[in-house]
Amino acid sequence: MRCPYCGGPDTQVKDSRPSEDSAAIRRRRVCPDCGGRFTTFERVQLRELVVVKRSGKRVPFDRDKLERSIDVAVRKRPVDPERIERLVSGITRQLESSGEGEVASEAIGELVMEGLKGLDDVAYVRFASVYKNFREASDFKALLGTLGGGQELPPDEAAPDTVTPIRGKRAARPRQ
Secondary structure, three states, X not given: OOOOOOOOOOOEEXXXXXXXXXXXXXXXXXXXXXXXXXXXXEEOOOOOOEEEOOOOXXXXXXXXXXXXXXXXXXXXXXXXXXXXXHHHHHHHHHHHOOOOOEEEHHHHHHHXXXXXXXXXXXXXXXXXXXXXXXXXXXXXXXXXXXHOOOOOOOHHHOOOOOOOOOOOOOOOOOOO
């Protein structure tokens, strides 16, 4: 394995153990050239998957790209990283065990949306807004209606048509 710090071609494995969910092997490595230490994960890959994009272009399935997309959706949300890892592993396993060598990008997007809907509503809406290419507020309103938790306010408690700004006093600066 090549060192990510100096590019040295040979690194040594110092420790190997199964990951927490036993779906991967976690290896601690050290580079003899620069002394850099890093961790790698080795996972079982059932088959080579090819993603068919909307444009018709075919690209290899990238688990890390899937994980990055989900991480962007859950950024600054109280979601346990272990749950994200389980979601990514579950989607990957589902795709690999489907028996298909080629998977449409839309199918992956739908699986991610389904998983995020059960994980975090805000992350679900964030991902859906990019995935479905929302252009107007009505797109968000339609999606929020599918969540089922959003109850309409009675007309007298609904948001007013105009908003009156609240002006606060500016804090006095201490003189020096």
